[in-house]
Amino acid sequence: MTTTTSAEMFERELRKLYHAELEILDLHGDLAAAAASDEVEKLFTGHEEETVEQINRIERIFEEFGTEPQAEGSPVMEGILAEKNALVSIEAPAELRDLDVLRTGMMNERFEITVLDQLLLLGSELNLTSSVITELEANRQEAKAALVKMQAIVERRRTK
Template sequence: MTVENTEDLFVEGLQHIYYTEQRLLDALEELESTSSTEELQSGFSEHRSETEEQIERLEQVFEAVGQEPEAAEDPVIEGMIEAHEEFVEQEPSDGALDRFNIAAGQKSEHYEIACYGNLTPLADQLGLDEAADLLEQNMREEQEELDTLAEMGEEFDYGRIEA
């Protein structure tokens, strides 16, 4: 896609976050299955349900701009997923993997917040008030999840990581 104007820039960004959310839907299942505590498993499961709703909102945004939902590969999220796969292959202790999963979740939340933070003002500039509201809602949910993960990281028992 050649970006020639604000709408093109918006649609391209929308395609990237749509791809990101779809990839994270699967990644959250992996984070849930590789976590050893019920609290982490439950958190990733709940966020997976929230991500499904966010994908639906993104599809509404595509509709608002007269576009069919289309995903464009995002190398940033691919790199994050690859880093997790490589860490898991090292067969770390449960505690180390749990802490890594928390950090992986935080990284993806920061990235998603940045994406939504860039798309929302573009939607505003294009006069897409409903789209801006939907994107803002997704961004608020990502911020709440980041806050939850940050708290989990602060409360993490590092004694669980075997030396």
């Protein structure tokens, strides 16, 4: 598929974000199961409701464009899923297992934030409605907050 306009790029990236969020429902469950500590496990189990709302926001954006929600895979997301699949099958001491889980979670949140930054930029250029921008900004704020929580755990462990 060729992308020649900002609108086409916006739609493509929205489909990638939608795919990522759908995958995240399983990803976070798997990361929670792979976590060694209660703190890291709770971080990922507590994110499901938020992810469902993020999916709902994306679906509302598709609705505003008058299109059915469509997911489009991305090599980056596929790589994150491959990382998760590799780490859940590896035996490792608890502290190392948590670091793997957190690393994978942080890669995911950074991917989401990057796609959302692009969508917000394109949305501004395309003069999209404030409701679309608000939905995207809400998802970005939640992804950023999740990343900050993960980074805080890593930082606490680094400075022990």
